Amino acid sequence: MFRPGTGTAWGCVEMTRVDVARLPRQATRDAYGEALVAAGRADARVVALDADLSGSTKSQKFGALFPERFFNVGIAEQNMIGMAAGLAAAGKIPFASSFAIFVTGRAFEQVRQSVAYPGLPVRLVGSHSGVTVGQDGSSHQAIEDIALMRVLPHMTVLVPADGPSTRALVNESLSIEGPVYLRLGRPAVPVLYGEGGFAAPPFKAGGSVTLLAGRDATIVACGVMVAEAVTAAYRAEAIGLSVGVIDAYSVKPLDRDAVLAAARATGALVTAEEHSVIGGLGGAVAETVAEEYPVPVIRVGLLDRFGESGAPDELLKLCRLMADDILAAVRRAVAVKR
Amino acid sequence: MTDQRTKAAPHNQPGTPEERHARLAEAARQLRVEILRMTAQAGSGHPGGSLSSAEIIACLYFDVLRLDPARPSWPERDRFVLSKGHAAPVLYAALALRGFFPRELLATLRKTGSCLQGHPHMRTTPGVEVSTGSLGQGLSMACGLAAAARIDGAGWRTWCLLGDGETQEGQVWEAAEAAAHFRLDNLVALVDNNGLQIDGPVSQVMAVDQVPRWQSFGWRVLEADGHSIPDLLAAMQAALAGSGRPAVIVCRTTKGKGVSFMEGQADWHGKAPTPEQLARALEELGCSGQGPALPGGVSR
Ligand SMILES: Cc1ncc(C[n+]2csc(CCOP(=O)(O)OP(=O)(O)O)c2C)c(N)n1
Numbered sequence: 001m002f003r004p005g006t007g008t009a010w011g012c013v014e015m016t017r018v019d020v021a022r023l024p025r026q027a028t029r030d031a032y033g034e035a036l037v038a039a040g041r042a043d044a045r046v047v048a049l050d051a052d053l054s055g056s057t058k059s060q061k062f063g064a065l066f067p068e069r070f071f072n073v074g075i076a077e078q079n080m081i082g083m084a085a086g087l088a089a090a091g092k093i094p095f096a097s098s099f100a101i102f103v104t105g106r107a108f109e110q111v112r113q114s115v116a117y118p119g120l121p122v123r124l125v126g127s128h129s130g131v132t133v134g135q136d137g138s139s140h141q142a143i144e145d146i147a148l149m150r151v152l153p154h155m156t157v158l159v160p161a162d163g164p165s166t167r168a169l170v171n172e173s174l175s176i177e178g179p180v181y182l183r184l185g186r187p188a189v190p191v192l193y194g195e196g197g198f199a200a201p202p203f204k205a206g207g208s209v210t211l212l213a214g215r216d217a218t219i220v221a222c223g224v225m226v227a228e229a230v231t232a233a234y235r236a237e238a239i240g241l242s243v244g245v246i247d248a249y250s251v252k253p254l255d256r257d258a259v260l261a262a263a264r265a266t267g268a269l270v271t272a273e274e275h276s277v278i279g280g281l282g283g284a285v286a287e288t289v290a291e292e293y294p295v296p297v298i299r300v301g302l303l304d305r306f307g308e309s310g311a312p313d314e315l316l317k318l319c320r321l322m323a324d325d326i327l328a329a330v331r332r333a334v335a336v337k338r
Numbered sequence: 339m340t341d342q343r344t345k346a347a348p349h350n351q352p353g354t355p356e357e358r359h360a361r362l363a364e365a366a367r368q369l370r371v372e373i374l375r376m377t378a379q380a381g382s383g384h385p386g387g388s389l390s391s392a393e394i395i396a397c398l399y400f401d402v403l404r405l406d407p408a409r410p411s412w413p414e415r416d417r418f419v420l421s422k423g424h425a426a427p428v429l430y431a432a433l434a435l436r437g438f439f440p441r442e443l444l445a446t447l448r449k450t451g452s453c454l455q456g457h458p459h460m461r462t463t464p465g466v467e468v469s470t471g472s473l474g475q476g477l478s479m480a481c482g483l484a485a486a487a488r489i490d491g492a493g494w495r496t497w498c499l500l501g502d503g504e505t506q507e508g509q510v511w512e513a514a515e516a517a518a519h520f521r522l523d524n525l526v527a528l529v530d531n532n533g534l535q536i537d538g539p540v541s542q543v544m545a546v547d548q549v550p551r552w553q554s555f556g557w558r559v560l561e562a563d564g565h566s567i568p569d570l571l572a573a574m575q576a577a578l579a580g581s582g583r584p585a586v587i588v589c590r591t592t593k594g595k596g597v598s599f600m601e602g603q604a605d606w607h608g609k610a611p612t613p614e615q616l617a618r619a620l621e622e623l624g625c626s627g628q629g630p631a632l633p634g635g636v637s638r
């Protein structure tokens with residue numbers, strides 16, 4: 001049962017096994033492009049801005065349909081954020097998109113001063129997050145964007161794992177009062193929610209989805225790592241471990257109730273994100289349990305290193321972001337728990 | 339300024355041009371008095387760049403802008419963005435004298451819990467449109483405001499005041515190219531070209547030749563003596579002509595204007611007058627007492 005605002009109550013599980021490898025695939029940025037168009041149709045206040053990457057971020061479709069509400073500012077991310085702030089101050093709901101590193105990194109101080117501080121309802125959309133950007137290499141792979149956005153007061157940080165949750169969160173973002181950072185990815189990823197996958201609950205800021213319940217440990221994951229976490233949990237069964245999985249798509253506000261319930265029920269947590277282990281979801285979960293119910297938290301993510309060029313799946317291997325890496329973390333967590 | 343929206347400008351008073359100019363000169367004098375009092379009271383703040391903007395702000399807030407202090411969020415109001423946010427004292431003085439909030443609040447500038455933050459914040463101060471203070475960001479926000487008016491087919495205008503040193507920020511020129519590209523002719527920028535920044539003359543720190551720079555970015559460039567009310571009013575009127583291009587008024591000003599020992603001194607950028615200095619400054623401005631600058635004010 002989903003409780004609005006607090007996430008899914010502990011114990012709600014899918015009975016049938018989801019075959020992650022056979023699920024249809026869609027990139028979250030493609031789902032974003034569709035959702036943005038739908039939002040533009042549903043709400044005349046929606047406007048979009050991009051910085052010469054509208055074909056990659058998929059805001060282009062919106063631009064073609066609503067040219068009077070679309071601003072391609074050129075390669076000028078700082079101005080894009082300021083213009084989005086001005087549009088928001090005049091009652092619009094701007095979606096400002098670029099690659100995750102540019103929207104959060106290049107324009108960080110603009111986001112801080114012009115958007116977060118006054119709490120303006122700008123939706124910052126960062127596509128091409130993490131190492132699955134692939135061949136472009138480290139300059140284009142945001143591994144610190146969650147940390148950068150999470151530290152800002154007023155900011156909501158959403159990291160959807162698949163297309164349906166992306167669409168739901170874009171729609172949900174229309175009713176979030178303050179600024180929102182939506183983190184998207186480049187590659188096609190399994191469609192976890194819907195036919196053949198998990199039942200899709202309402203997605204809300206501050207929510208989460210408990211995909212699997214476990215007894216021995218719980219994996220708290222976001223983005224592309226949710227599918228890896230599910231695979232890891234199934235593999236854990238083979239070695240006699242019962243492992244839960246939470247899709248923590250709302251990194252901020254974090255679903256504290258769900259995380260703490262998992263800590264109490266399983267006594268050990270693993271976090272998994274395509275991001276530095278510093279300051280992201282792992283940081284958020286560790287901070288939460290350290291204050292309320294200390295249990296071991298093993299963080300899977302980039303171990304204080306940059307990404308590099310390569311095929312996305314090879315980079316996930318290289319950076320130890322695969323299901324088996326999560327499984328190894330689960331074994332460590334179980335081993336150290338009291 | 340005359341157009342169909344003049345009706346909505348309750349502060350626009352009839353009178354001869356001379357009366358209008360005198361009224362605005364008096365408003366600028368009162369702004370200066372309040373700037374000095376409030377920074378002295380706060381013990382910190384930025385008098386130099388506030389004083390250099392006094393006539394510009396007087397013309398905008400007491401004549402040109404369509405505003406209704408009783409309805410700070412009236413949708414049809416003109417928007418003003420103080421991109422050089424450190425000049426908050428001159429903006430706060432104008433808002434107070436126009437009745438957006440009680441004048442007594444000026445004494446709380448920069449104090450814990452005050453609605454008057456050290457730099458303008460839209461969430462705490464009635465009449466402040468966006469939050470500024472980090473230089474270089476205001477013109478982008480002004481572009482966004484102007485774009486919103488365009489989308490809505492609304493007639494309100496957006497004005498944005500920048501410092502000359504501020505235009506060293508790259509983002510200013512990102513915004514400048516965007517305003518020209520999107521043909522935001524409902525946007526007017528003003529540069530307080532006082533020739534000084536913190537570390538000294540702009541020409542020595544990092545020279546910016548304002549007129550050719552804005553021209554090369556596709557803007558319509560107007561120039562004015564930034565301390566001459568008739569000059570400023572004429573330029574502001576011309577800026578609104580609407581030509582498919584954004585307009586900028588480069589205002590020749592003197593930093594610290596109106597106080598002899600502050601004029602042209604980079605040193606007075608960011609420090610408050612002592613009580614003795616305040617007394618001398620107020621005397622120069624024809625106001626020695628502690629009471630209101632002038633009973634009755636000039637706001638109506
Ligand atoms: C991004 C940023 N960098 C530095 C500062 C510190 N600062 C405040 S005022 C100022 C000088 C501004 O000079 P100018 O734009 O010429 O303003 P004015 O002379 O009108 O006061 C500086 C460097 C700031 N507020 N924002």
Ligand SMILES: [Mg+2]
Binds near residue numbers: 532
């Ligand atoms: Mg200056």
